[in-house]
Amino acid sequence: MTAQVLHVVARSATTTTPPPEAAKTEHVAKLIDISKCIGCKACQVACMEWNETRAEIGTNDGMYDNPRDLGSGAWTVMRFNELENDQGGIDWMIRKDGCMHCEDPGCMKACPSPGAIIKLSNGIIDFNSDNCIGCGYCVQGCPFNIPRISATTNKATKCSLCSDRVSKGQDPACVSTCPTKALTFGTKTEQIKLANERIKDLNERGYQKAALYDPKGVGGTHVMYVLPHGDKPEQYNGLPANPSISPTVALWKGVMKPIALITMASAVLAGVLHYAIKGPKVVEEDHDHKA
Amino acid sequence: MSNIVRYKASDRVNHWLVALLFVLATVSGLALFHPSMYFLTGVLGGGQWTRILHPFIGTIMFVSFVILYFRFWHHNILSKNDRQWLKQIGDVLNDREDKLPEVGRYNGGQKLVFWLMTITMLLLVVSGLGFWRPYFAHMFAMDTVRLAAVVHAGAAWVLIIGIIVHVYASIWVKGTIKGMWTGIVSSAWARKHHPGWYKEINGGK
Numbered sequence: 022m023t024a025q026v027l028h029v030v031a032r033s034a035t036t037t038t039p040p041p042e043a044a045k046t047e048h049v050a051k052l053i054d055i056s057k058c059i060g061c062k063a064c065q066v067a068c069m070e071w072n073e074t075r076a077e078i079g080t081n082d083g084m085y086d087n088p089r090d091l092g093s094g095a096w097t098v099m100r101f102n103e104l105e106n107d108q109g110g111i112d113w114m115i116r117k118d119g120c121m122h123c124e125d126p127g128c129m130k131a132c133p134s135p136g137a138i139i140k141l142s143n144g145i146i147d148f149n150s151d152n153c154i155g156c157g158y159c160v161q162g163c164p165f166n167i168p169r170i171s172a173t174t175n176k177a178t179k180c181s182l183c184s185d186r187v188s189k190g191q192d193p194a195c196v197s198t199c200p201t202k203a204l205t206f207g208t209k210t211e212q213i214k215l216a217n218e219r220i221k222d223l224n225e226r227g228y229q230k231a232a233l234y235d236p237k238g239v240g241g242t243h244v245m246y247v248l249p250h251g252d253k254p255e256q257y258n259g260l261p262a263n264p265s266i267s268p269t270v271a272l273w274k275g276v277m278k279p280i281a282l283i284t285m286a287s288a289v290l291a292g293v294l295h296y297a298i299k300g301p302k303v304v305e306e307d308h309d310h311k312a
Numbered sequence: 313m314s315n316i317v318r319y320k321a322s323d324r325v326n327h328w329l330v331a332l333l334f335v336l337a338t339v340s341g342l343a344l345f346h347p348s349m350y351f352l353t354g355v356l357g358g359g360q361w362t363r364i365l366h367p368f369i370g371t372i373m374f375v376s377f378v379i380l381y382f383r384f385w386h387h388n389i390l391s392k393n394d395r396q397w398l399k400q401i402g403d404v405l406n407d408r409e410d411k412l413p414e415v416g417r418y419n420g421g422q423k424l425v426f427w428l429m430t431i432t433m434l435l436l437v438v439s440g441l442g443f444w445r446p447y448f449a450h451m452f453a454m455d456t457v458r459l460a461a462v463v464h465a466g467a468a469w470v471l472i473i474g475i476i477v478h479v480y481a482s483i484w485v486k487g488t489i490k491g492m493w494t495g496i497v498s499s500a501w502a503r504k505h506h507p508g509w510y511k512e513i514n515g516g517k
Binding site: 034035036133134135152154155156157158160161166170172175267269270272273277278281282284285288289292295296299301302303304305306 | 343358359457458486487501504
């Protein structure tokens with residue numbers, strides 16, 4: 022990828038339209054080919070190295086997952102699970118989890134703070150800590166359960182797709198370090214093409230249901246998977262088959278907002294009009310002679 | 313001209329405490345609800361402080377309201393007259409008092425607002441816990457947290473409109489706000505707006 026001048030094309034809690042971009046920027050994507058991943062966690066280390074995050078040292082739960090979950094110190098984690106296959110053997114499902122960089126991001130829809138979440142012209146969704154207020158609405162908005170609130174700074178954190186590196190024409194840190202090329206990065210068009218070649222290859226090797234994971238429910242994503250068992254994404258540690266912004270969140274941060282404000286303003290206006298037309302309700306004190 | 317004590321000092325303090333907390337909770341809540349209201353975060357010292365303080369303000373408001381509830385609930389049982397009064401809301405708004413049934417200590421509208429506040433405050437405190445970070449939200453499933461947020465916004469919406477009606481009524485009917493600040497209303501005020509109550513405290517006259 023060459024260096025790109027990035028524009029902010031959308032920002033959280035903003036009702037006005039951002040200025041148009043001067044030039045069209047290519048949409049980018051990271052492709053995670055699960056069939057090539059060996060679960061070495063080099064990507065986790067590279068991510069921590071580049072972004073200067075350190076997860077707390079946890080406990081050994083008898084499994085390979087380490088750290089156990091995403092966190093403010095771990096923007097990507099490898100999730101391991103074992104699955105009994107039809108041949109009576111075990112399939113080891115390993116999935117690199119992290120922000121999917123949705124084209125229609127639930128986090129940004131839910132965020133109440135202007136500019137705390139921005140969408141760049143190449144499709145990257147970035148959190149701007151300066152504007153983050155730590156409310157956690159992005160956690161509720163996300164269909165993939167990705168953002169985590171830091172216990173020390175109270176700011177929301179997640180993978181930035183190394184927007185700083187990408188803007189300078191470099192690959193994200195995880196991609197640069199991946200020893201098996203399970204991770205690749207480039208324009209979205211190019212990565213889809215690469216995925217299709219991989220899927221064809223997997224089909225020939227007996228993975229008839231191999232598929233690209235680029236879910237349409239969130240407008241497609243800028244992090245995509247090649248899944249050997251593409252018909253059952255849930256098998257990969259609960260990767261949702263049809264993710265979309267929850268209807269509850271859509272109601273809360275959608276139609277409800279203007280309707281609530283308009284009705285509140287109307288109630289105030291109704292009061293003003295009533296007072297202007299009917300005037301105050303006053304008691305005539307001479308009415309009081311009996312007392 | 314004689315005066316009547318309508319509210320004791322403790323009633324008044326209780327009422328204005330709820331009112332003050334309501335204003336703060338509304339200002340901070342609206343700030344987080346709609347981008348056009350985000351500037352209101354300035355009232356509590358910015359976005360972070362708004363996020364931190366709002367649930368505490370809400371909780372104290374709820375506790376204060378519970379006390380208010382136990383003071384006043386028995387005055388707010390809807391009677392047959394109140395129901396009739398509510399049906400004739402057009403006559404109320406057009407000041408055709410002669411057509412309306414006799415009003416007691418509170419009219420049907422006031423009672424309705426009282427119960428509306430009770431229900432919405434309960435919904436607000438319960439749903440508020442559901443997405444209060446970092447203390448409570450992690451105890452619930454994600455769908456519960458999402459539902460809590462939408463219920464919270466919905467209940468606040470209804471409560472705010474209810475309070476707008478409540479405040480407007482007190483502005484419209486002169487002597488009401490003074491009554492809540494001083495505790496005292498004139499006999500004329502009581503006879504005109506709450507004749508049933510006036511008779512009651514004067515032994516039926």
